[in-house]
Amino acid sequence: MSDDREPSVNISGGESGGGVATEFDPATADKRAERVVDRLGELYWQKTYGGQDAFTCLVRTILSQNTSDVASQPAHDALIKRYGGESSTDADEGREDGADLATSLSNADRTELAETISSAGLYNQKSEVIIAAAEWVLEEFGSARAFDAFVTDESPAAVRESLLSVTGVGPKTADCVLLFAGGRAGVFPVDTHVHRIYRRMGVAPADADHEEVRAALEREVPAEKCGFGHTATIQFGREYCTARNPACLEDPDACPLGDVCEQVGVYPETGDVIDPAEAVE
Missing domain, CATH: 1.10.340.30 (Hypothetical protein; domain 2)
Known part of the structure; x- marks a missing residue:
């Protein structure tokens, strides 16, 4: 996990990016995707969004x-x-x-x-x-x-x-x-990490394309949390849920989100990891 832990309060959107201070409380999350983002809010902090040329x-x-x-x-x-x-x-x-x-x-x-x-x-x-x-x-x-x-x-x-x-x-x-640049709330960009992780977790359909994953996340994650969700998911993908060697592969307790993940395409018993789409029967 990153050593860069400041500040102590997560701000999604940022004071100069048009956002508002955001509370991350998994216990009050209405949707599973929001609960995942709230759990990421307990792991990471994110600087302001918006303000770039x-x-x-x-x-x-x-x-x-x-x-x-x-x-x-x-x-x-x-x-x-x-x-x-x-x-x-x-x-x-x-x-x-x-x-x-x-x-x-x-x-x-x-x-x-x-x-x-x-x-x-x-x-x-x-x-x-x-x-x-x-x-x-x-x-x-x-x-x-x-x-x-x-x-x-x-x-x-x-x-x-x-x-x-x-x-x-x-x-x-x-x-x-x-x-x-725009500091727009409700925008959840989907890169390779986001696409992989939310299908692997079972939040989005295993065979969903990038646009389908984006639609699912923007529908279920509150607008003010989407920016943070994007950047925090990337960080999580780099540190824990990598493409070929996710933390849960050898130790189910090594992943801080293991209890909310369906491990679609991850098979600890054999050591195999495949794209979630290939795990669909």
Whole structure:
């Protein structure tokens, strides 16, 4: 479990992200999914949601696709160093302004950009997506700041639909922009950890796709807890419920959520671990 335990009170949404202080009490949870998130609330704390510049967040999330933070963070840092220019801040909102970055990336040489972000993997594909996204932001909204306002102020459904129109931007990327830039409550992005864990637990159907898992979680988890649920589930997936070697495989007491998990696709008696969808008869 992480040693980073501060602060003592969980805040889902965050004081600067439009959220409210959230109580995590499994005994009062109405739905099983909420009970799981509340149990995670006893394990982890989460910083604020929202407040990130929308275009910078979009680029960061594209870089993170199909790779780990360990690989994508250096790529993000290198990209910002080469293309970010002089950063500025909106004095009224305290938000970084991604205008220079959007303009730089819309004019970037694809080969040079691919080389810059090579540590993130799939760099040829991601460089094309990033350049296309920068061009789209400038053409559709006129500026990165206008795009930031769109993400913050328009309805989540409208923002999501618009982002999904960009080639290479999928539901998880769109939802991360809504959560981390827009600070939107009720958004529960589904990455590989979330998709695996809630099917393995039996909270979502074993053969559910990413969108079906998202729909189930957003339906059953209170809006103010969704952001925390996303990030805490990822942490839980890295520390306990890994894809190939979950903590319960050798010791049923090693997992702090073992008592609320159906272990779909996990077979401690044989040591086998399969995708939950493959466990459906």
